[in-house]
Amino acid sequence: MDIKLSIKNLDAYYGKTKVLHNISLDIPKNKAVAIIGPSGCGKSTFIRCLNRMHEVVGGSITGSIMMDNEELSKKDPVLLRKRVGMVFQKPNPFPTMSIFNNVAAGLRLNGIRNKKIIAPIVEKCLKQAALWDEVKDNLDDSGANLSGGQQQRLCIARTLAVDPEVILMDEPASALDPISTTKIEDLIFELKKDYTIVIVTHNMQQAARVSDYTAFFYIGELVEFDVTSKIFMSPAKKQTEDYVRGRFG
Amino acid sequence: MQLHFNLEVDKLKSSLLQMASLVDQQVDSALNALENAQAELFKEIKAKDLEIDAYDNLIQTQCANIFALFQPVASDLRFIMSALMINNQLERCGDIAVNIAQRVKKTTAQKALIEESQIVDMGKQAKDMLKRTIDAFINNDIELANKVIDNDDIVDGYNKKIFKFLITKMQSNSELIEPCSHLLILSRHIERLADHAANISEDILFLLEARVASHQKKLTPPKDEN
Numbered sequence: 001m002d003i004k005l006s007i008k009n010l011d012a013y014y015g016k017t018k019v020l021h022n023i024s025l026d027i028p029k030n031k032a033v034a035i036i037g038p039s040g041c042g043k044s045t046f047i048r049c050l051n052r053m054h055e056v057v058g059g060s061i062t063g064s065i066m067m068d069n070e071e072l073s074k075k076d077p078v079l080l081r082k083r084v085g086m087v088f089q090k091p092n093p094f095p096t097m098s099i100f101n102n103v104a105a106g107l108r109l110n111g112i113r114n115k116k117i118i119a120p121i122v123e124k125c126l127k128q129a130a131l132w133d134e135v136k137d138n139l140d141d142s143g144a145n146l147s148g149g150q151q152q153r154l155c156i157a158r159t160l161a162v163d164p165e166v167i168l169m170d171e172p173a174s175a176l177d178p179i180s181t182t183k184i185e186d187l188i189f190e191l192k193k194d195y196t197i198v199i200v201t202h203n204m205q206q207a208a209r210v211s212d213y214t215a216f217f218y219i220g221e222l223v224e225f226d227v228t229s230k231i232f233m234s235p236a237k238k239q240t241e242d243y244v245r246g247r248f249g
Numbered sequence: 250m251q252l253h254f255n256l257e258v259d260k261l262k263s264s265l266l267q268m269a270s271l272v273d274q275q276v277d278s279a280l281n282a283l284e285n286a287q288a289e290l291f292k293e294i295k296a297k298d299l300e301i302d303a304y305d306n307l308i309q310t311q312c313a314n315i316f317a318l319f320q321p322v323a324s325d326l327r328f329i330m331s332a333l334m335i336n337n338q339l340e341r342c343g344d345i346a347v348n349i350a351q352r353v354k355k356t357t358a359q360k361a362l363i364e365e366s367q368i369v370d371m372g373k374q375a376k377d378m379l380k381r382t383i384d385a386f387i388n389n390d391i392e393l394a395n396k397v398i399d400n401d402d403i404v405d406g407y408n409k410k411i412f413k414f415l416i417t418k419m420q421s422n423s424e425l426i427e428p429c430s431h432l433l434i435l436s437r438h439i440e441r442l443a444d445h446a447a448n449i450s451e452d453i454l455f456l457l458e459a460r461v462a463s464h465q466k467k468l469t470p471p472k473d474e475n
Contacts, residue, residue, distance in 0.1 A: 182251060186251055186252045189252045190252065205320055208318040208320075209319055228318065229318060232318055
């Protein structure tokens with residue numbers, strides 16, 4: 001099994017407050033890994049460490065995060081975020097930009113200006129995000145006019161446009177209706193053929209449905225990490241069992 | 250989550266169909282062994298039963314995974330429950346095929362008695378039920394499933410007739426006690442085979458009509474205290 005991200009003895013801090021304690025886990029390539037746990041357990045902090053966004057909000061880390069055997073801390077954060085894209089809980093398309101330009105934005109930021117190069121990439125990414133058929137005739141409309149589910153898929157298409165290797169998703173469907181949620185989950189299933197996906201979710205059923213591996217976090221510690229079927233059928237730790245059975249606390 | 254769930258259900262269906270096909274072949278071989286006094290088929294049939302047992306384990310795991318990961322409801326839930334129940338019946342049919350083939354070793358010299366007892370005809374009827382219940386599962390055929398359930402009475406009839414015939418034979422000639430005992434056990438195996446075929450049809454009715462069809466002739470449902 002190829003390992004895309006290898007995390008060793010990771011501690012994360014906000015100021016002097018330690019919020020992640022000695023996290024070690026390997027994230028396999030082209031798999032979906034779900035991070036579950038109650039509020040405040042450090043799920044979002046953990047994935048923000050994976051593209052150095054944690055530093056942007058004033059945090060710091062110790063320990064090691066390697067991507068393809070290279071230390072993340074030694075990489076240019078801007079270039080790193082091109083390789084490790086992120087989709088947030090609330091869809092956040094650029095409100096003044098058209099659908100086309102939302103997807104093209106990342107390319108333009110990276111210096112690609114030629115529309116003949118950009119247009120086929122935009123089409124490909126919208127197709128990968130399962131949005132093309134719904135928007136192909138309205139590419140000049142504002143991205144803000146789309147439904148919540150469409151906006152989230154637009155954000156995924158925007159993330160795909162810069163050709164990342166890893167996609168981090170922080171509660172990508174929690175603000176969406178059930179049908180849009182199904183579309184996002186189907187999309188994750190398709191995308192993992194080409195990308196490594198790490199998804200934070202409060203929804204345990206969603207973690208079970210979409211992921212190959214699941215990590216259970218509690219108060220900043222990694223309690224258990226295993227294949228998803230094992231976590232939901234016969235977890236090794238009682239804390240994990242109590243959480244997935246909904247009998248926590 | 251449609252894509253992933255559908256993929257897992259397709260894998261489960263494929264496993265069940267492959268297992269059903271294996272069981273069908275095993276029962277066919279065992280009954281051929283009985284009809285043609287081919288005791289040598291036992292080893293082959295016993296070895297192949299391990300493949301059926303492997304499918305049994307695989308299907309149990311597949312169903313458990315689907316329950317744990319997708320929490321199926323409505324017809325999806327009934328399909329996974331039916332798959333578990335049908336898997337159990339098929340595995341038992343596989344064991345019965347082995348039991349029949351093993352017993353054939355003791356009856357190869359009893360061609361006349363076998364012919365007169367009509368046990369081969371009984372076996373053909375049971376095998377036909379098994380084949381048709383598998384067809385009913387593949388084609389979601391309620392009518393065919395109901396027919397299979399009704400046909401269980403035919404096999405039960407054979408079983409009673411053969412029992413009486415063999416008892417009479419044993420009473421008339423003590424030398425026939427041993428071969429007739431083997432045939433009694435064979436008749437019982439075949440009767441169980443037909444029961445499993447009928448049970449699979451009941452599971453198919455649960456899947457397609459959301460009703461429990463088992464034991465309907467014999468039972469009045471317990472009072473629901475709620």
